[in-house]
Amino acid sequence: MQADHTRSRRWFLGLGAMWSAAIVACRSKTPPSAGPRVLGSPVSPYGSRSSFEKATRYFDQNTKVPLEEAASFTPLHDTYGIITPSSLHFERHHAGVPEIDSTIHTLTIHGLVDRPLEFTVDELKRLPSRSRIHFLECSGNGRGEWNGGSTESQVQRIHGLTSCSEWTGVPLSMLLRECAVQPRATWVLAEGADACKLTRSIPMKKALDDAMIVYAQNGEPLRPEQGYPLRLLVPGWEGNANVKWLRRLKVLDQAAMTREETSKYTDLMPDGTARQFTFDMEPKSLITRPSGGDTLPGPGIHEVSGIAWSGRGTIARVEITVDGGATWTPAELQMPVLPIAHTRFRWSWKWDGREARLASRCTDDTGYTQPPLAELIKIRGANSNYHNNAIQVWKVAADGKLTNGNRA
Amino acid sequence: MQADHTRSRRWFLGLGAMWSAAIVACRSKTPPSAGPRVLGSPVSPYGSRSSFEKATRYFDQNTKVPLEEAASFTPLHDTYGIITPSSLHFERHHAGVPEIDSTIHTLTIHGLVDRPLEFTVDELKRLPSRSRIHFLECSGNGRGEWNGGSTESQVQRIHGLTSCSEWTGVPLSMLLRECAVQPRATWVLAEGADACKLTRSIPMKKALDDAMIVYAQNGEPLRPEQGYPLRLLVPGWEGNANVKWLRRLKVLDQAAMTREETSKYTDLMPDGTARQFTFDMEPKSLITRPSGGDTLPGPGIHEVSGIAWSGRGTIARVEITVDGGATWTPAELQMPVLPIAHTRFRWSWKWDGREARLASRCTDDTGYTQPPLAELIKIRGANSNYHNNAIQVWKVAADGKLTNGNRA
Numbered sequence: 001m002q003a004d005h006t007r008s009r010r011w012f013l014g015l016g017a018m019w020s021a022a023i024v025a026c027r028s029k030t031p032p033s034a035g036p037r038v039l040g041s042p043v044s045p046y047g048s049r050s051s052f053e054k055a056t057r058y059f060d061q062n063t064k065v066p067l068e069e070a071a072s073f074t075p076l077h078d079t080y081g082i083i084t085p086s087s088l089h090f091e092r093h094h095a096g097v098p099e100i101d102s103t104i105h106t107l108t109i110h111g112l113v114d115r116p117l118e119f120t121v122d123e124l125k126r127l128p129s130r131s132r133i134h135f136l137e138c139s140g141n142g143r144g145e146w147n148g149g150s151t152e153s154q155v156q157r158i159h160g161l162t163s164c165s166e167w168t169g170v171p172l173s174m175l176l177r178e179c180a181v182q183p184r185a186t187w188v189l190a191e192g193a194d195a196c197k198l199t200r201s202i203p204m205k206k207a208l209d210d211a212m213i214v215y216a217q218n219g220e221p222l223r224p225e226q227g228y229p230l231r232l233l234v235p236g237w238e239g240n241a242n243v244k245w246l247r248r249l250k251v252l253d254q255a256a257m258t259r260e261e262t263s264k265y266t267d268l269m270p271d272g273t274a275r276q277f278t279f280d281m282e283p284k285s286l287i288t289r290p291s292g293g294d295t296l297p298g299p300g301i302h303e304v305s306g307i308a309w310s311g312r313g314t315i316a317r318v319e320i321t322v323d324g325g326a327t328w329t330p331a332e333l334q335m336p337v338l339p340i341a342h343t344r345f346r347w348s349w350k351w352d353g354r355e356a357r358l359a360s361r362c363t364d365d366t367g368y369t370q371p372p373l374a375e376l377i378k379i380r381g382a383n384s385n386y387h388n389n390a391i392q393v394w395k396v397a398a399d400g401k402l403t404n405g406n407r408a
Numbered sequence: 409m410q411a412d413h414t415r416s417r418r419w420f421l422g423l424g425a426m427w428s429a430a431i432v433a434c435r436s437k438t439p440p441s442a443g444p445r446v447l448g449s450p451v452s453p454y455g456s457r458s459s460f461e462k463a464t465r466y467f468d469q470n471t472k473v474p475l476e477e478a479a480s481f482t483p484l485h486d487t488y489g490i491i492t493p494s495s496l497h498f499e500r501h502h503a504g505v506p507e508i509d510s511t512i513h514t515l516t517i518h519g520l521v522d523r524p525l526e527f528t529v530d531e532l533k534r535l536p537s538r539s540r541i542h543f544l545e546c547s548g549n550g551r552g553e554w555n556g557g558s559t560e561s562q563v564q565r566i567h568g569l570t571s572c573s574e575w576t577g578v579p580l581s582m583l584l585r586e587c588a589v590q591p592r593a594t595w596v597l598a599e600g601a602d603a604c605k606l607t608r609s610i611p612m613k614k615a616l617d618d619a620m621i622v623y624a625q626n627g628e629p630l631r632p633e634q635g636y637p638l639r640l641l642v643p644g645w646e647g648n649a650n651v652k653w654l655r656r657l658k659v660l661d662q663a664a665m666t667r668e669e670t671s672k673y674t675d676l677m678p679d680g681t682a683r684q685f686t687f688d689m690e691p692k693s694l695i696t697r698p699s700g701g702d703t704l705p706g707p708g709i710h711e712v713s714g715i716a717w718s719g720r721g722t723i724a725r726v727e728i729t730v731d732g733g734a735t736w737t738p739a740e741l742q743m744p745v746l747p748i749a750h751t752r753f754r755w756s757w758k759w760d761g762r763e764a765r766l767a768s769r770c771t772d773d774t775g776y777t778q779p780p781l782a783e784l785i786k787i788r789g790a791n792s793n794y795h796n797n798a799i800q801v802w803k804v805a806a807d808g809k810l811t812n813g814n815r816a
Contacts, residue, residue, distance in 0.1 A: 023582065027523075036601070040476060040603065041632070043467045044499075046464050049629065050507075050510070050631070052510055080576035081575075081576045087456065091452075098444045115432065129488075195445055195446055218626065303534060
């Protein structure tokens with residue numbers, strides 16, 4: 001890690017000259033504020049954010065869909081680093097957020113096992129634990145762009161169904177082993193304790209690989225919207241498969257073909273067939289600052305920042321274009337770059353004040369590079385609601401205004 | 409990182425046999441809860457934790473010290489992973505938490521510079537940024553143990569003045585360079601905007617090395633208790649030097665000798681002299697679970713977990729003793745192990761049901777190993793209030809009760 005520090009220092013030294021004029025221009029003309037002369041607030045049991053901060057999750061309040069069966073979007077343009085504040089983690093509920101007492105809730109593992117087991121939350125917390133920093137993304141994230149670009153302009157509204165947290169829990173493999181899974185078992189059905197009993201089938205291979213039963217998020221117990229007190233975590237797989245309020249795992253010899261893997265969460269192809277069980281969230285990146293809705297104050301130097309992630313591994317490279325993809329320049333990746341986690345990237349852009357088409361694309365350590373939207377549509381058609389990982393273009397107008405540039 | 413994942417998997421496979429009986433014993437006798445049959449809560453703009461969760465920062469409500477000039481302690485026994493929830497980050501205020509409007513607040517850099525500059529928060533946010541996961545620890549953390557062990561039993565009350573966050577901001581070196589610091593400048597005086605205008609002198613070498621002006625914490629703007637809207641971050645240095653509500657940096661040719669570096673935050677030695685400007689937080693580790701106040705349910709296998717950190721670099725090794733330091737066994741470190749950050753360690757302990765003296769000690773990548781309390785006192789005496797990084801011993805009684813084992 002020392003080497004990364006050194007590299008980062010060199011990077012900033014190199015930037016110095018470029019940014020010099022911009023920094024010196026910061027000199028403001030008003031006298032500095034002296035600050036308060038009275039005592040502030042006392043220490044407190046559990047803190048909250050400043051009343052001056054207003055960033056919120058976005059959701060459509062004027063829809064006919066009940067808000068218990070809705071999604072809310074992380075303000076990606078207003079977040080920093082790689083950890084998403086738990087209060088701003090995106091939501092997607094199918095029957096609202098149940099209020100569960102963790103002292104009563106249990107997880108049962110049954111089905112094709114010789115020894116069914118049932119765990120209380122406290123029992124799970126006493127077992128060997130692990131922590132992982134992983135993103136979660138709804139596979140419907142960016143669904144409005146499939147038809148060649150939507151009229152939405154803000155990164156939050158277009159792509160805010162991705163967030164990244166430090167999760168803590170137990171490896172599912174350890175629990176399954178003690179249940180003595182029978183040889184013909186190939187799938188696990190995960191069921192939530194919400195009113196709709198949301199269910200998803202997970203291949204046994206994934207369950208035994210890196211799946212976890214998590215009870216903590218960003219250092220404290222899971223938030224209710226994220227499955228309190230227990231959630232299945234299948235790293236790198238579409239959000240819906242990470243079943244919240246987990247109450248039951250039934251071991252099966254085939255997929256259960258639940259609503260969430262037949263009528264929903266399948267990708268309709270041009271020939272009328274559907275891709276099913278498309279769990280992997282493929283490499284994707286977004287420039288979040290500046291992004292749609294922002295206005296550059298004028299020509300000159302600007303920081304371009306965003307996030308990249310891959311459900312299949314680690315981000316190896318992020319590149320930036322300002323000419324809609326004709327030429328690309330590498331961005332700087334913020335250490336630590338972790339597998340299956342948001343990776344923050346940054347790049348200094350000297351804008352000449354002319355129209356531009358600004359975008360990022362990422363490549364992961366499997367060698368896969370994020371495709372342009374037109375290429376993705378060429379293969380997958382425009383019928384899908386899911387798995388849009390195409391490059392997001394921001395159109396920069398001569399007056400500095402950024403808008404969604406996906407519609408050519 | 410793939411290698412780390414693989415290693416971790418092997419570790420859990422190896423643990424399997426050891427934990428088998430404990431997991432199978434988890435089988436509970438009650439029928440599983442069916443969960444609610446009514447819709448839960450709708451999506452919401454900004455989430456909060458479950459009403460069933462009660463962990464809070466601790467502070468003494470019966471003291472004569474006003475709660476505006478007090479400390480509150482992170483519930484380390486109730487946190488997970490390496491990120492401390494911002495709402496539970498420890499506090500130490502000298503004049504309470506000021507309520508500052510970030511659109512009015514500015515940072516001025518002046519003194520021995522050719523070009524004094526003043527920055528608004530928005531101007532700083534537009535400059536090249538960086539994010540770092542770093543711990544902050546009050547140098548008074550564990551002060552009650554200097555006299556050979558206190559009567560406090562809980563890890564939160566003894567050592568809860570340490571927390572770890574992802575911080576985002578700008579490198580101070582970049583700002584200082586543009587101010588054209590004069591050749592004889594050797595120190596920078598940092599001043600907060602709280603009512604007492606807390607001030608600390610920082611050597612120019614540190615200011616130009618890795619110091620940052622941070623505006624974000626764990627993905628959102630700094631919390632008010634952590635300096636909203638701007639804080640000086642001097643990675644690895646005692647908490648007090650990381651001046652909150654930062655409003656002014658004055659470049660000097662000597663230390664300012666403020667109250668916080670003369671009558672406070674100096675370490676009184678046995679001969680009556682004081683160590684001054686002892687900025688580094690030396691390697692330290694704590695077993696947080698189980699810890700004082702916990703009771704082991706009985707002999708058998710138990711997870712032992714805790715945190716280790718070093719202000720000088722990266723944790724290289726954590727070892728565990730159950731016999732008060734006669735023998736040591738290596739613990740598993742949770743990846744990623746980051747410089748100047750909390751590092752989570754874990755170890756599986758097969759307790760035989762007899763009295764034990766449980767403790768951890770860490771070694772950082774400079775080769776320094778955390779000392780026993782008696783050794784630290786031999787060198788430093790027992791007069792200091794600051795910089796206790798000694799090994800914390802938990803005494804385990806035959807009935808499973810854990811208490812503070814520092815008093816021999």
